[in-house]
Structures are given as C-alpha cells and as structure tokens.
Amino acid sequence: MIKASVVGASGYVGQELIRLLWGHPQVEIVHITSTSKVGEAFHHMYGNYKDIFDKEFVPQDLEKIAEESDVMFLALPHGVASGLVTDSILKKTKVIDMGADYRLKDLSEYEAWYKTTHESPELMEKSIYGLCEIEGPKIAEYDLIANPGCYTTCSILTLAPLMRSSAFDLDSIVIDAKSGVTGAGRGLNLGTHFTECNESIKAYSVAAHRHTPEIEEQLSTAAGRSIRLIFTPHLVPMNRGILATCYIRLKEKMTWEDVDALYQDFYKDKPFVRTLPKGSFPETKWVKGSNYCDIGWKVDERTNTLVAIGAIDNLVKGAAGQGVQNMNILFGLKETEGLDLVPVFPV
Numbered sequence: 325m326i327k328a329s330v331v332g333a334s335g336y337v338g339q340e341l342i343r344l345l346w347g348h349p350q351v352e353i354v355h356i357t358s359t360s361k362v363g364e365a366f367h368h369m370y371g372n373y374k375d376i377f378d379k380e381f382v383p384q385d386l387e388k389i390a391e392e393s394d395v396m397f398l399a400l401p402h403g404v405a406s407g408l409v410t411d412s413i414l415k416k417t418k419v420i421d422m423g424a425d426y427r428l429k430d431l432s433e434y435e436a437w438y439k440t441t442h443e444s445p446e447l448m449e450k451s452i453y454g455l456c457e458i459e460g461p462k463i464a465e466y467d468l469i470a471n472p473g474c475y476t477t478c479s480i481l482t483l484a485p486l487m488r489s490s491a492f493d494l495d496s497i498v499i500d501a502k503s504g505v506t507g508a509g510r511g512l513n514l515g516t517h518f519t520e521c522n523e524s525i526k527a528y529s530v531a532a533h534r535h536t537p538e539i540e541e542q543l544s545t546a547a548g549r550s551i552r553l554i555f556t557p558h559l560v561p562m563n564r565g566i567l568a569t570c571y572i573r574l575k576e577k578m579t580w581e582d583v584d585a586l587y588q589d590f591y592k593d594k595p596f597v598r599t600l601p602k603g604s605f606p607e608t609k610w611v612k613g614s615n616y617c618d619i620g621w622k623v624d625e626r627t628n629t630l631v632a633i634g635a636i637d638n639l640v641k642g643a644a645g646q647g648v649q650n651m652n653i654l655f656g657l658k659e660t661e662g663l664d665l666v667p668v669f670p671v
C-alpha cells in the first residue's frame with residue numbers, strides 16, 4: 325500500500341483528495357493536516373465522511389509527515405509550499421503540490437504574476453509540470469510534481485494538439501473560460517458570497533489572471549515557439565466545473581475531420597480525454613465528479629476560425645484527480661487506478 329498524507333486537508337482540494345485517496349485500492353491515508361483544526365475529526369467538518377473516515381487533523385509538521393509517508397499532497401494557498409518544501413523532505417517522500425509554486429519554470433514570471441518571492445528556487449529543477457497527458461511516464465523521474473492549475477489544465481488540453489499544425493495562426497488565440505465557485509477555495513470572501521455571485525456572471529482578472537503565463541509557457545513548449553494569448557476567466561454561479569471556449573484563426577482550410585485527426589493522434593491511449601462527435605460540445609454537467617476532460621470543436625468557415633471547447637471538473641481533473649493520476653504514474657500504477665469515476669448526474 326502507498327502511504328499518502330494530505331497537507332491542507334481542510335480546504336476544498338484537500339477534501340477532494342481525501343475522497344479519491346479513500347477510494348483508491350492501493351492507498352492508505354496516514355496523516356491529514358490543518359493549521360486551524362488540529363485535533364478535530366475530519367468528519368466534523370465534512371459530514372459526508374461520518375462513519376466512513378475518522379482521522380483527525382494533525383499539525384503541519386512536514387519533516388515528520390514526510391518520514392511516515394510515501395507521498396505527500398500539499399493543498400495550500402499559493403506561496404506557502406515554496407517555504408515548506410526542502411531537499412530533506414524530497415529525500416524522504418514524493419511531493420505533489422496542488423498550488424502554483426513550482427509550475428512556472430520562469431521564476432521572474434512567477435514573482436511578477438504572484439507578487440511574491442519564491443522561497444526555494446533551487447528545487448525548481450527537481451520539479452516537473454504534472455500535466456499527465458503531456459508529460460506521461462517522464463513524471464515518474466521526479467520527486468516534486470507541480471500539479472497544474474484548473475483553468476490551465478482545461479485550456480492546455482483543449483489547445484495543445486493544435487500547436488504543431490501549420491494550419492493555425494498561433495498569434496490569434498483567445499480563451500474565454502468559466503469556473504464554478506469552488507475554484508476560489510473554501511475561504512470566505514465577498515465575491516463568492518451567495519448573494520453576490522448567484523444569478524450573475526462576471527469576468528474577473530481581465531488581461532491579468534495568473535493562469536495566463538502558465539498556459540503560455542506550456543503552449544509555447546508544445547508549439548516550439550513563443551505564444552502570447554488572451555485569457556479571460558469568468559465566475560459562474562455553479563459549484564464545480566470549468567468550461568474553456570478557445571478561438572484560433574485558421575491559416576489554411578481545415579475540416580472538422582482534419583481537426584479530429586490531430587486530437588485522435590495526440591490523445592490516443594489517454595483514458596481521461598474524451599473527444600465528442602461532430603456537432604456535440606462539452607458541458608460541465610457531463611464531467612462533474614470525474615477525472616474526464618471533454619473536448620468538442622467546430623470550424624467556423626464564415627470567419628475562418630476554429631472554436632474548440634473543453635470541460636473539466638475543477639476539483640477533480642483540475643486538481644485532486646490529476647494529483648492522484650500523477651501519484652499513479654509516480655508509483656507505476658495504472659493511470660486510471662482509483663479514478664474510474666462515472667460523472668455524477670444529476671447533482
């Protein structure tokens with residue numbers, strides 16, 4: 325059995341990790357931590373675990389937890405992990421960081437977008453951007469996994485297969501993305517208060533969202549050239565889900581079938597990407613609670629534009645599910661182990 329611990333288990337991503345790890349046939353959960361709930365039972369906070377999972381939160385002593393774990397998930401706010409992870413911890417355990425601290429390889433970009441100083445730049449070379457469908461088995465060579473962001477996972481999976489084709493104008497990418505409110509975490513703020521966000525949709529962080537450099541860095545690698553794009557996130561009044569509608573101009577004539585060939589080639593043997601048939605488009609309700617990313621597209625011949633749409637559950641493929649998928653790769657398990665979840669409908 326793999327001994328797994330979750331640091332920051334009291335948050336939304338932490339509790340989703342507990343759901344997936346609890347159901348994983350090869351995992352034993354050894355420690356769950358919190359800074360504010362030490363000594364409290366997890367099921368007191370999350371009543372759905374009553375009589376199922378009876379662990380209590382322990383203090384965030386990472387050295388001790390590392391000694392007793394094969395893998396440690398960090399589900400902490402941005403900027404915290406880089407001050408906690410050390411070389412000594414990485415010698416004892418694998419670390420999968422759900423936050424952004426090790427995602428951007430260009431640290432000047434990290435410090436500019438996150439407006440903070442990175443506290444362990446020397447560990448960057450020991451980390452890999454854990455987008456499983458792209459990095460695959462290479463992930464197993466690393467001790468520190470930077471689990472990708474939620475908007476970024478959805479956007480990159482939707483666009484990456486198009487990056488090496490000469491048919492697209494790579495300087496024309498626009499991503500219009502929507503997220504459910506759990507994307508903002510469990511902490512209270514006015515913007516996610518029910519009466520402030522229900523019955524309304526808003527764009528936020530316009531031309532300023534920190535996922536922009538993450539998407540650009542990864543798509544630049546996929547394209548083999550620098551990519552700059554427009555990314556606009558929106559908050560929608562639903563609990564879970566991300567829908568990314570991506571626009572890219574065509575330089576050559578492409579049919580639906582031509583684009584399909586690119587997706588099929590890129591995602592062959594990738595169990596969590598589902599491409600939809602011609603005329604169908606993803607909906608967040610069909611991926612909820614699962615690790616799937618659904619992708620559909622249409623060539624708009626009138627404007628010479630490809631419209632490609634992706635959908636994921638932000639807490640699963642956008643966070644905890646991808647984290648567990650990374651763990652499976654790290655430990656040589658089948659990628660789908662513990663993740664063969666049928667999307668929940670209706671909810």
Ligand SMILES: NC(=O)C1=CN([C@@H]2O[C@H](COP(=O)(O)OP(=O)(O)OC[C@H]3O[C@@H](n4cnc5c(N)ncnc54)[C@H](OP(=O)(O)O)[C@@H]3O)[C@@H](O)[C@H]2O)C=CC1
Binds near residue numbers: 332398401511638
């Ligand atoms: N929500 C989402 O859809 C996604 C989130 N992520 C990332 O995952 C991470 C966790 O997000 P999420 O669960 O949503 O956030 P939450 O706010 O729900 O949870 C974060 C947890 O971290 C703990 N925490 C807060 N401050 C500190 C601190 N200074 N030191 C140590 N622990 C602290 C808190 O627990 P306590 O107070 O009990 O210690 C809290 O429960 C973030 O980096 C986020 O960006 C990534 C992809 C998607």
Ligand SMILES: CC(=O)N[C@@H](CCC(=O)OP(=O)(O)O)C(=O)O
Binds near residue numbers: 504505
């Ligand atoms: C709706 C909402 O507020 N979403 C968050 C992004 C999700 C997140 O937690 O960021 P990471 O994926 O980088 O970890 C935001 O826009 O800040």
